[in-house]
Amino acid sequence: MRFMIATKQKLLDGAIAAIREHGVAGVSARTIAATAGVNQALVFYHYGSVHELLAAACRAATQTRVDAYRERFAAVTSLRELLDLGRALHEEERELGNVKVLAQLLAGAQVDEKLVAPTASALALWTAEIESVLSRILAGSPIAEIAQVRGLAHAVAASFVGLELYEGADPAGARNAFSALEQLAVLLEVAEDLGPVARRALRSRLAKARRPRVSP
Amino acid sequence: MRFMIATKQKLLDGAIAAIREHGVAGVSARTIAATAGVNQALVFYHYGSVHELLAAACRAATQTRVDAYRERFAAVTSLRELLDLGRALHEEERELGNVKVLAQLLAGAQVDEKLVAPTASALALWTAEIESVLSRILAGSPIAEIAQVRGLAHAVAASFVGLELYEGADPAGARNAFSALEQLAVLLEVAEDLGPVARRALRSRLAKARRPRVSP
DNA sequence: GTCTATAGCTGGATAGAC
DNA sequence: GTCTATCCAGCTATAGAC
Numbered sequence: 342m343r344f345m346i347a348t349k350q351k352l353l354d355g356a357i358a359a360i361r362e363h364g365v366a367g368v369s370a371r372t373i374a375a376t377a378g379v380n381q382a383l384v385f386y387h388y389g390s391v392h393e394l395l396a397a398a399c400r401a402a403t404q405t406r407v408d409a410y411r412e413r414f415a416a417v418t419s420l421r422e423l424l425d426l427g428r429a430l431h432e433e434e435r436e437l438g439n440v441k442v443l444a445q446l447l448a449g450a451q452v453d454e455k456l457v458a459p460t461a462s463a464l465a466l467w468t469a470e471i472e473s474v475l476s477r478i479l480a481g482s483p484i485a486e487i488a489q490v491r492g493l494a495h496a497v498a499a500s501f502v503g504l505e506l507y508e509g510a511d512p513a514g515a516r517n518a519f520s521a522l523e524q525l526a527v528l529l530e531v532a533e534d535l536g537p538v539a540r541r542a543l544r545s546r547l548a549k550a551r552r553p554r555v556s557p
Numbered sequence: 558m559r560f561m562i563a564t565k566q567k568l569l570d571g572a573i574a575a576i577r578e579h580g581v582a583g584v585s586a587r588t589i590a591a592t593a594g595v596n597q598a599l600v601f602y603h604y605g606s607v608h609e610l611l612a613a614a615c616r617a618a619t620q621t622r623v624d625a626y627r628e629r630f631a632a633v634t635s636l637r638e639l640l641d642l643g644r645a646l647h648e649e650e651r652e653l654g655n656v657k658v659l660a661q662l663l664a665g666a667q668v669d670e671k672l673v674a675p676t677a678s679a680l681a682l683w684t685a686e687i688e689s690v691l692s693r694i695l696a697g698s699p700i701a702e703i704a705q706v707r708g709l710a711h712a713v714a715a716s717f718v719g720l721e722l723y724e725g726a727d728p729a730g731a732r733n734a735f736s737a738l739e740q741l742a743v744l745l746e747v748a749e750d751l752g753p754v755a756r757r758a759l760r761s762r763l764a765k766a767r768r769p770r771v772s773p
Numbered sequence: 774g775t776c777t778a779t780a781g782c783t784g785g786a787t788a789g790a791c
Numbered sequence: 792g793t794c795t796a797t798c799c800a801g802c803t804a805t806a807g808a809c
Binding site: 363364365366367441444445447448449450451452453457460461464465468484487488489491492493495496498499500501502503504506507509510511514515517518519520521522524525527528529530531532542543546 | 579580581582583657660661663664665666667668669673676677680681684700703704705707708709711712714715716717718719720722723725726727730731733734735736737738740741743744745746747748758759762
Binding site: 346348379380383386387 | 774775777
């Protein structure tokens, strides 16, 4: 994929731009081609179908975004820093419209099973990144004893997408939700700094709750 | 709305059933009418347009579901009970397909601004219920000092929707996320039972973080 | 590789008979 | 209130000229 003729790349970019502009329900070979500034028939010549183009665009766009954040993810050393990065990422990607694209694809995947696989692998790129940071900074933390790191990574990704969609319907509500979650994060910081006595207390509570098995 | 002729009601039910079955992108006057077992032209006679029918159906269906849970919400007296009810609600509504309908409408609202208002008011019905329970059971709790109750209610609703959409693309990931969040809830329980010393420590940390203003 | 043209289908919406 | 019939727009996908 290192070398790609101009038209194929234009179609990839056009597909993402079209989703951003019209939503997944509003994309078609015609709208994509118009956005890309190329002929409509080329969608089928290069990608066979609209779905396959969307799948390719989803994959390429997500990879690009994840790569763009890799260094910043790697630089994170605390929960607070991760939360700050999360906030920044949300705002930057919102500006660029990329979180919207992911949310749209996720919504589209509910309807169209041909979108399930590409969407799932796009989400996986993000959650893998989050999981690797979490497992690094939560090593030895009581939080890691309480919840599966992989599950947390999935929860973070799912909540992000949910908040993004929520914002489209109720912007003020979404802002309040974001603020509340950030404030709640203070609790996690406190938990991270627990002394041995408090840790024992937490552990005894944990014993009462069943520890779920994580799926692969 | 207490008395409604049979056909109008059939169309309302048909609209919800059609969304459940085909997703927002797959609903049309024809599919709704077919699901409802009535003539396609009646969509326009009774509701003027497909969008207006969807708005009415969204409103009616959500009200019905919220009403069905009102007593159970009212019976909740602790955070743990609320979480259990949340889990039960998610599973029951998932079974009935209603969370899917809400998620679909939310996705549709990103695309079609005519869906924004009905979707927002449907979400508001849920968040109002959650907020009233939260403010009751969190009265005097340090959690209420940390985060705005209304913001928390919005966050819960948004995360629920996000998880529902996530489940369509990656079922195993969604299950892990749910488990992780439940385990994390142990932290909230601990916070609820904090003694005076620990509360003071928490409060001093809180002072460092700015308390955001809540929107109306 | 890129274009035009078009087949074949589905959808929103309306007119007018009953 | 309900039905049939129909118009027109937009869609996927392909055939075939260049």
